[in-house]
Amino acid sequence: SGAMVILWAIGGTINMVSLFGFIMVLGIIVDDAIVVGEAIFVHRKKGDPPTMAAVEGVCEIGMPVIAAVTTTIIAFIPLAFIGGIMGKFIAILPAVTIACLFISLIECFIMLPAHLSHLPDPDIKDIGHNLISRWIQKFHTMADQGLERFIKHIYAPFIKQAISLRYVSLCTAVCLLLLTFGLIKSGLLKFEVFPEIDGFVVTSAVEFPSGTPPDVTRRAVEEVETAFMRLAGRIKTASGDPLVKSHLTIVGQTLGESPMTGPNFGGVQFILLDSEKRKIHSKDITVMWEKEAGIIPGIKSLTFEGMEAGPPGAPIEIWIQGESMTDILAASDDLISRLHEFEGVYQVHSDFSAGKNEMRLTLKPEARTLGLTVNDLATQIQAGFFGKEALRLQRGRDDIRVKVRYSASERRRISDIKQVRIRTSQGHEIPLGSVANIEFSPGYSKITRTDGMRRVAVTASVNTHKANANEIIADLSSQYFKRLKSRYPGILISLQGEKKKMRESFKSLFIGFPLAIVGIFIIIATIFRSYAQPFIIMLTVPFGIIGGIIGHIILGYNLSLISIFGMVALSGVVVNDAIVLIEQINKNIARGIPFFDSIQQGGVRRFRAIFLTTISTAGGLAPLIMETDLQAKVLIPMAISLAAGVSFATILTLILIPSLLVILNDFRLIFHRLIHGKWTDRKMVEPARNRYADMLGDEGKTVKR
Structure with missing residues (x-):
């Protein structure tokens, strides 16, 4: 008290x-x-x-x-x-x-x-006046005499010998x-x-390419949800109760510690029966769920995770930082491949998510001769396709902005971009394709920075019955990280997660x-x-x-x-x-x-x-x-x-x-x-x-x- x-x-x-x-x-x-x-x-x-x-x-x-x-x-x-x-x-x-x-x-x-x-x-000796008191007194006497005999006949001779x-x-x-x-x-x-403690929450995160309609994401999420319900019907629990207590399905973001948002993201979460009442570990359930869901056409990423009890954080979390996003992504892909080689390591992925396709312009020698820059080209392309304000009209209390751009027929196809007319400083107009090379590549949905440097985090879960996170980190630190840094000189590697x-x-x-x-x-x-x-x-x-x-x-x-x-x-x-x-x-x-x-x-x-x-x-x-x-x-x-x-x-x-x-x-x-x-x-x-x-x-x- x-x-x-x-x-x-x-x-x-x-x-x-x-x-x-x-x-x-x-x-x-x-x-x-x-x-x-x-x-x-x-x-x-x-x-x-x-x-x-x-x-x-x-x-x-x-x-x-x-x-x-x-x-x-x-x-x-x-x-x-x-x-x-x-x-x-x-x-x-x-x-x-x-x-x-x-x-x-x-x-x-x-x-x-x-x-x-x-x-x-x-x-x-007070022998007591009832049966319970006598039994307690008898037990006390026996214990006391037994301890005294042990001290006298076992411990005392033994300590004498140990001293000698x-x-x-x-x-x-x-x-x-x-x-x-x-x-x-x-x-x-x-x-x-x-300590590994079996949790009672399993989740799945669905990601489609940027620009995917919400209906497509919703159908995929429902398919993942249905796959788990089929699996749950086949799993028998020790108590005989249903495996699932409750579940949550969401479209527009993922579930977890760092949710991703957007119409191309979705998530499913199931609250399971307590670990004492079921025969199967939540990690094994996620592996079976992944097999049951199979491959979904057009999907970019589909992950499954069993959340353990205890402080948050992945058993393995490695940050790769640098200035060149190309080197960072290449190094993270290399690391993901290396982690997949370890037995017992699963759910290996990075927090990088590619965005929509971007058009990248590279100037030809002719452009420099004409005094054109990439900024000049981008400004004129944006004006032609999205419009540029030409004038403003006052109509009553309303301010009407008038924009000028190409007609709909001239900005319908990607090939139309090459025909955009670029005006030079001398007033001449030339096709875009004659002064620049055009290529399309995925952009970045987000760029995470830590200490002013671009960063990608690679995380992985570990089946403790087959592998140990500390031994895996020690193996990577001994030689692999050195080779990775020599291959991509501008990157920094830091250990986070459980190691941190x-x-x-x-x-x-x-x-x-x-x-x-x-x-x-x-x-x-x-x-x-x-x-x-x-x-x-x-x-x-x-x-x-x-x-x-x-x-x-x-x-x-x-x-x-x-x-x-x-x-x-x-x-x-x-x-x-x-x-x-x-x-x-x-x-x-x-x-x-x-x-x-x-x-x-x-x-x-x-x-x-x-x-x-x-x-x-x-x-x-x-x-x-x-x-x-x-x-x-x-x-x-x-x-x-x-x-x-x-x-x-x-x-x-x-x-x-x-x-x-x-x-x-x-x-x-x-x-x-x-x-x-x-x-x-x-x-x-x-x-x-x-x-x-x-x-x-x-x-x-x-x-x-």
């Missing part, structure tokens, strides 16, 4: 992304409460009175919890500053998460200890890291800007993510008053990313920008368990416990809290990962990154972090030997021995004596 108030105050709304934020943070916000509650529970088991146990538990774990929540907040901040359309899409997510984390921190330090101060003695073979543990983790990133390089795990979205988002992340990592490191270094231990804690970040990648591979998802956003947020979550673990180990060392025992007991002491926080985070995201709803599929990759990353990082935290701490101690021992010329006890070279003694108060002084 507190987060809802903050969301309202900043002008946020309840939508798909904000609801995902609440679901995602559901498992994260209980982490600090679990750690605080577990600390209070341990003090109660030691025999402390309820109120004292609550106070001591909060004081014992207060700083690590504050650090853990703060690092998580910092990790989500870069997501609030992502540029481009993807940034707008996901902007509300970090706001929701940060608000929830802030409120949860207040709750776990004020309200939770007050509630737990009434915690009964854990050694007194610490360099083997480190090498294994590094090999796993390299192997996982090698999977991406090998192409086993592909990358896409946005990726550049915009990564540009923001390349700035925000390193700053977040530095911020997390500073907070941890401030708490531990050390540079080495925070560095070890930060090593959980790449291993958390490994978990996210492995999760995508196991569940069959490609990496996407949404996945990367999840991994950025993951960097603040995975360090939390390591902070709590190392804090406990440092306190054990300060109490005078032998070094290896401090490491082992620290892992055993914090295993329950770390295990429960991981279960809560991953468990809170599990229903979303298993969801099949269309809206959920958009954000599932982010949930996979967080859930799998936290789960994998937890395993490494409980095994690798203790091993790394012992390796760090090895180097400190060697350094002490080089400086002082003799070996010493392991705990004597640990800064935590003195640093935490002051924090422990009388307990630390007693240990030192």
